[in-house]
Amino acid sequence: MKPQIYHVHARPMPSAGQSNRRAARRYPTSQKAIIMREEKQLCHGEIIDMSSGGAQIKVVRQQMVPDEVNVLILGETYMKDIPVSVQWRSDGRLGVMFLSHGKVY
Template sequence: MLQRQIVHVSPWAAAQFQQVNRRKSKRFPTAQRAWIMNNGEKLCFCEIVDMSAGGAQIKISRPERFPAEFNILIVGDTYMKSVPVSVRWRDGDRMGVLFCSNGVFL
């Protein structure tokens, strides 16, 4: 005789199994400070939320329209790096960017 079992499945768990990761590189969470730059002018402060070899997700302090391509000035305690990027997606105060320098920081 079979006994009935109650199984609870949340929509969140089901959605996780259906998602397909299309990224080529592994993402690493970070909280790196940076500036969005265009032609040497600081447009907006931002935070790099996660980063991979090919791109990053950034959180913008002022959600507004930015050019399709710009530089991110990454600010560390003892260094600054300017990286050219192109926008891949936008969602509220988040933006996904693709590094245009093929992993070489300029």
């Protein structure tokens, strides 16, 4: 029996432009956030990156967060209340899409 030779090729690494499939650029940040539903506080979190269309939020209890909530972003001189839709959950983090520009207080 003649041995068979298999050629194995590694997949090429994506270029810098291909690795981020999102339309908007993400920016690292560290802002406190409160996850709310119907004016009830569900949990605290930290926004670790944000774009014009959404954010990644580190939370302690991701299983307590329903699919549609409001994120209250706590800045040094402002508060912003934004309705969001949870797009993914993984390892204590949530990926959310902004549903509007929200309200600034």
